[in-house]
Amino acid sequence: MLESIDSQLFLWLNGQHVDWLDPVMVAFTAMWPWIPLFLLWAWLVVKHYGKRCWWVFLAVGLVILCTDQLSAHVCKPLFQRLRPCFNPELEGLVHLPRGLPGGRYGFVSSHAANTFGVAAFLTSTLWRQCRWVGWTLFGWALISSYSRIYLGVHYPGDILAGAVLGVLIGLIFALLLRRISKYPIKING
Numbered sequence: 117m118l119e120s121i122d123s124q125l126f127l128w129l130n131g132q133h134v135d136w137l138d139p140v141m142v143a144f145t146a147m148w149p150w151i152p153l154f155l156l157w158a159w160l161v162v163k164h165y166g167k168r169c170w171w172v173f174l175a176v177g178l179v180i181l182c183t184d185q186l187s188a189h190v191c192k193p194l195f196q197r198l199r200p201c202f203n204p205e206l207e208g209l210v211h212l213p214r215g216l217p218g219g220r221y222g223f224v225s226s227h228a229a230n231t232f233g234v235a236a237f238l239t240s241t242l243w244r245q246c247r248w249v250g251w252t253l254f255g256w257a258l259i260s261s262y263s264r265i266y267l268g269v270h271y272p273g274d275i276l277a278g279a280v281l282g283v284l285i286g287l288i289f290a291l292l293l294r295r296i297s298k299y300p301i302k303i304n305g
Contacts, residue, residue: 122273147260175293176234196221199271224274229282232283
């Protein structure tokens with residue numbers, strides 16, 4: 117039943133396409149249009165953490181590494197849920213402005229896990245200094261993740277599961293960073 121609802125919701129969302137939006141969604145899934153936001157967030161980290169900003173950047177890298185590896189190398193092979201564009205039951209119904217993706221399986225979405233992981237981590241890390249930063253981070257994660265449905269490569273359930281995975285990992289790393297940063301770092305040499 118859940119799979120049927122997921123398929124119907126996917127077909128409705130994917131079917132809401134317009135020609136002029138196709139290249140926009142292809143760009144949004146690619147990350148390069150987001151570079152100005154990435155630079156803003158990096159500047160905020162440097163501004164608020166100073167010389168200790170490298171801890172935050174290291175943690176962001178570890179969040180992405182964990183979310184990406186878990187989604188791509190654990191969840192997708194474990195669940196083996198076909199992407200909608202490879203589902204024979206949906207053949208001819210899926211709008212694919214970019215053509216077929218590389219991998220056959222889509223549960224959970226690595227894009228959603230990565231973007232929501234970073235959003236949760238940085239929101240938790242910067243929230244006290246910049247309460248508005250969460251809106252930009254989660255807006256980015258939402259638009260980037262929605263683009264995957266629009267492009268026909270993920271069901272909404274793939275996105276939701278990826279978002280949950282990402283948020284959990286992002287929050288775990290935010291808690292770890294808080295614990296580690298309580299102790300002064302001593303470098304011998």
